[in-house]
Amino acid sequence: MDELVTTDKPTQQQAEMRPYPAAELKAAVLAKLTYAVGKTPGLATPRDWFLAVTFATRDIIVGRWLESLDGVYVDGRKRVYYLSLEFLIGRLLFDALTNLGVAQPMAEALDELGVNLADLRKIEPDAALGNGGLGRLAACFMDSMATLSIAAHGYGIRYDNGLFRQIIRGGWQQETPEDWLVNGNPWEFVRPEYNYAIGFGGWVEMVEKDERTSHVWHPAETVEAVAYDTPIIGWRGRHVNTLRLWSARATDPLKLEAFNAGDYVGAFSEAVRAEAISKVLYPSDATPAGQELRLRQEYFFTSASLLDLTRRHMKQWGDVRTLGEHAAVQLNDTHPAIGISELMRILVDLNKVEWDEAWSITQATFSYTNHTLLPEALETWPVPLMERVLPRHMQIIYLINAAHLDSARRRGFVDTAMLAGISLIDEHAVRRVRMGNLAFIGSHKINGVSALHTDLMRKTVFHALNSVYPGRITNKTNGITFRRWLIECNPDLADIIRSTLGERALDDYHALKGLAAYADDSSLHERVAQARRNRKAALGRVITDQLNLRLDPEAMFDVQVKRIHEYKRQLLNLLETVARYNAIRANPTIDFAPRVKIFSGKAAASYTQAKLIIKLAIDIAKVVNSDPTVRGLLKVVFLPNYNVSLAEMIMPAADLSEQISTAGMEASGTGNMKMALNGALTIGTLDGANVEMRDLVGDDNIFIFGLTAAEVESARARGIDSTEHIAASPILHEVLDEIASGVFSTDDAGRYRGLVDTLTHHDYFMICADFDAYWKTQVKIDEAWRDRNRWMRSSVINTANVGWFSSDRTIAEYAKEIWSAPFVPIS
Ligand code: 26Q
Numbered sequence: 008m009d010e011l012v013t014t015d016k017p018t019q020q021q022a023e024m025r026p027y028p029a030a031e032l033k034a035a036v037l038a039k040l041t042y043a044v045g046k047t048p049g050l051a052t053p054r055d056w057f058l059a060v061t062f063a064t065r066d067i068i069v070g071r072w073l074e075s076l077d078g079v080y081v082d083g084r085k086r087v088y089y090l091s092l093e094f095l096i097g098r099l100l101f102d103a104l105t106n107l108g109v110a111q112p113m114a115e116a117l118d119e120l121g122v123n124l125a126d127l128r129k130i131e132p133d134a135a136l137g138n139g140g141l142g143r144l145a146a147c148f149m150d151s152m153a154t155l156s157i158a159a160h161g162y163g164i165r166y167d168n169g170l171f172r173q174i175i176r177g178g179w180q181q182e183t184p185e186d187w188l189v190n191g192n193p194w195e196f197v198r199p200e201y202n203y204a205i206g207f208g209g210w211v212e213m214v215e216k217d218e219r220t221s222h223v224w225h226p227a228e229t230v231e232a233v234a235y236d237t238p239i240i241g242w243r244g245r246h247v248n249t250l251r252l253w254s255a256r257a258t259d260p261l262k263l264e265a266f267n268a269g270d271y272v273g274a275f276s277e278a279v280r281a282e283a284i285s286k287v288l289y290p291s292d293a294t295p296a297g298q299e300l301r302l303r304q305e306y307f308f309t310s311a312s313l314l315d316l317t318r319r320h321m322k323q324w325g326d327v328r329t330l331g332e333h334a335a336v337q338l339n340d341t342h343p344a345i346g347i348s349e350l351m352r353i354l355v356d357l358n359k360v361e362w363d364e365a366w367s368i369t370q371a372t373f374s375y376t377n378h379t380l381l382p383e384a385l386e387t388w389p390v391p392l393m394e395r396v397l398p399r400h401m402q403i404i405y406l407i408n409a410a411h412l413d414s415a416r417r418r419g420f421v422d423t424a425m426l427a428g429i430s431l432i433d434e435h436a437v438r439r440v441r442m443g444n445l446a447f448i449g450s451h452k453i454n455g456v457s458a459l460h461t462d463l464m465r466k467t468v469f470h471a472l473n474s475v476y477p478g479r480i481t482n483k484t485n486g487i488t489f490r491r492w493l494i495e496c497n498p499d500l501a502d503i504i505r506s507t508l509g510e511r512a513l514d515d516y517h518a519l520k521g522l523a524a525y526a527d528d529s530s531l532h533e534r535v536a537q538a539r540r541n542r543k544a545a546l547g548r549v550i551t552d553q554l555n556l557r558l559d560p561e562a563m564f565d566v567q568v569k570r571i572h573e574y575k576r577q578l579l580n581l582l583e584t585v586a587r588y589n590a591i592r593a594n595p596t597i598d599f600a601p602r603v604k605i606f607s608g609k610a611a612a613s614y615t616q617a618k619l620i621i622k623l624a625i626d627i628a629k630v631v632n633s634d635p636t637v638r639g640l641l642k643v644v645f646l647p648n649y650n651v652s653l654a655e656m657i658m659p660a661a662d663l664s665e666q667i668s669t670a671g672m673e674a675s676g677t678g679n680m681k682m683a684l685n686g687a688l689t690i691g692t693l694d695g696a697n698v699e700m701r702d703l704v705g706d707d708n709i710f711i712f713g714l715t716a717a718e719v720e721s722a723r724a725r726g727i728d729s730t731e732h733i734a735a736s737p738i739l740h741e742v743l744d745e746i747a748s749g750v751f752s753t754d755d756a757g758r759y760r761g762l763v764d765t766l767t768h769h770d771y772f773m774i775c776a777d778f779d780a781y782w783k784t785q786v787k788i789d790e791a792w793r794d795r796n797r798w799m800r801s802s803v804i805n806t807a808n809v810g811w812f813s814s815d816r817t818i819a820e821y822a823k824e825i826w827s828a829p830f831v832p833i834s
Contacts, residue, residue: 033116036056036120044059053122056122058193074247093339094134095135096149097650143651155818158828161249162311166285166288180622197233203231203310209398233254242490283300292611316334327358354369380672389437404431411429415429420475430444448472452480462482486818487680489516500685507525542685569608585742604642607649623751666689667692679700683805684805704809732778
């Protein structure tokens with residue numbers, strides 16, 4: 008059992024949820040329909056009902072929210088601030104109902120009104136304020152922080168347009184805007200009283216007074232940040248936190264002079280520029296955008312958040328110098344790293360704190376999570392851009408850097424190349440500010456998101472900084488919230504767990520382990536198999552609706568869903584798909600298990616190669632699915648517009664989970680955890696959290712293949728020509744020849760020639776090197792699938808043993824080892 012870490016433990020432990028009988032909920036929904044929506048039941052559209060139910064649910068939450076806010080203020084417990092440019096939350100209604108424990112009575116109440124809750128659930132748009140793993144992690148963390156009664160605040164941007172909607176035209180991805188706010192957002196509360204003027208550009212004035220030099224920044228432009236709050240309720244409704252998202256508003260919405268002079272467009276142009284800051288989420292995942300607007304977004308939300316949290320601190324404690332004792336600020340990657348220099352500005356320029364003391368406060372307050380080692384995703388900003396947009400911050404960064412390099416030299420680090428490596432400024436070509444180094448030196452702890460990734464952080468990007476500041480890097484392996492990724496998305500499996508292990512197993516992730524005792528229980532197998540069949544049938548209906556394709560629910564569902572990226576190697580899976588297709592056609596008696604290969608994921612709009620991979624998946628699907636000689640042994644599906652809601656359909660329907668990134672490149676992965684929890688077996692490389700997963704479930708219950716991270720490194724050092732691998736593998740050879748020669752692209756035979764050429768001569772992601780091992784492992788999986796008992800045993804062990812991947816465990820570790828913040832374990 009976890010323990011409270013500090014003595015200032017929450018004293019205001021909130022009361023248990025009281026039961027909400029269906030009759031009471033029915034009356035509440037009808038009242039909301041009348042007075043908040045303004046409709047009678049006879050005239051209400053499904054959306055009206057959705058709003059009425061949401062408002063009624065929100066009322067229950069708000070009561071508990073205000074109590075939580077009060078409780079935190081009264082007991083003065085340390086607050087945690089999670090700064091993230093992305094929160095990929097998805098839908099909230101069913102999540103809230105589940106956490107409040109009222110999903111069942113609400114469904115009954117609605118039944119009596121002739122309304123179906125499952126249908127209403129689908130009306131809510133997905134809040135897709137994130138790209139992928141990093142944004143979804145922030146959402147899972149918000150759930151776990153509320154669940155553990157941590158006094159946490161999430162801070163981010165209220166984008167008018169979240170991640171684009173992916174549509175497929177002629178097999179190609181096209182992006183269309185996702186306007187999730189068009190019909191309003193019933194969950195949010197606008198707080199016009201919390202607004203901050205955020206400055207950009209201008210100049211810095213030096214003022215000498217009383218033998219003290221101070222600096223006054225005169226921004227050329229200011230944009231107002233306005234707060235919108237969403238309550239985030241934890242499991243069993245014990246505690247409610249706030250997600251505060253900032254929206255940009257022009258300080259001066261209209262230039263009246265220009266308007267009066269007839270320049271109607273020009274009169275609004277400054278407002279348009281200001282408000283562009285919260286218009287749209289950058290749709291790139293690990294590929295830097297590098298534009299000025301991105302920097303403006305980063306500074307906008309970071310500055311607003313720090314001004315807001317220092318205001319709150321001053322109100323409660325009255326002394327800015329104690330900030331680090333009462334507040335922990337977690338930087339979700341480097342996107343809010345400009346906050347290091349912003350807090351220094353707030354302390355030194357605005358509150359007249361001495362530099363050295365301000366630096367200690369800053370380091371005590373901040374900590375930083377790194378989510379990727381890909382060199383192209385490590386943020387750096389050109390110095391000239393920083394000087395223009397944030398002139399005072401650039402000065403502060405130079406001062407921090409000078410002190411940092413001085414102290415390193417004093418401690419004996421005198422090697423010039425080493426000092427160049429730890430500097431905040433990259434001096435190659437155009438000078439650039441390294442945001443990772445800034446986040447590192449301004450934080451007391453830096454963490455990676457899986458054991459392997461943290462180890463590689465120490466050995467590669469942060470090797471030099473780690474020797475100057477040993478012990479600062481720590482590992483916090485990612486987790487997922489079991490509320491959304493088990494209880495809500497797989498109610499049948501949750502029921503099996505509840506009836507087998509008791510309600511406790513849904514509270515305490517350790518208790519899930521008890522399921523392992525039933526790993527050979529044939530009646531449990533039968534129930535688990537039935538639950539899976541139900542989820543596969545449900546996903547099958549979605550696929551039939553969208554793609555007009557019928558699937559056999561008895562076939563193995565082989566799933567790879569995630570952002571499309573070369574390092575994630577959807578291409579390796581596609582090569583295997585073609586090899587399987589060839590084998591089935593060549594051998595009429597082959598005893599492959601019937602399989603459905605399911606792909607889903609978005610490509611960054613500008614990532615040509617990723618878009619070509621989507622096209623290839625769809626081209627292959629077309630050929631395979633229409634070939635009668637395949638005899639139902641193989642189907643290929645690309646499901647468009649992957650998002651949180653679609654993931655909730657897919658995760659519990661997976662039999663096989665594909666986690667096949669080039670070793671050393673996937674920081675953690677979290678989809679791997681979602682599928683294993685729901686009983687899928689994993690085929691994967693020793694990468695990210697797959698390594699911990701193997702340790703948890705054991706070698707017999709996971710299929711590991713391929714080069715290790717160390718082997719990838721040495722293979723790359725030797726050179727990466729694949730000619731030998733291809734020559735040694737007739738299967739791979741045939742597949743590549745077919746793809747290159749246009750077997751899957753008869754309308755444009757040369758479409759994939761370049762792609763195959765890259766695989767042959769510049770195979771940076773080691774697809775050819777790993778192909779044979781992958782193929783052999785897939786054949787082993789066909790054998791394992793035929794032994795139903797063995798497969799079900801492994802499936803049950805997967806569910807039982809991955810309890811450790813609960814984000815409650817991850818957050819408890821952050822609270823103890825990074826934030827020193829108190830929390831209450833839930834059981
Ligand atoms: C950087 C600069 C400019 C513009 C955009 C970016 C940018 C945007 C998004 C850089 C990185 C990201 C996203 C990274 C991400 O999602 N990483 C994933 O984080 C997960 C949670 O820790 C891990 O499980 C995944 O392995 C990791 O890929």
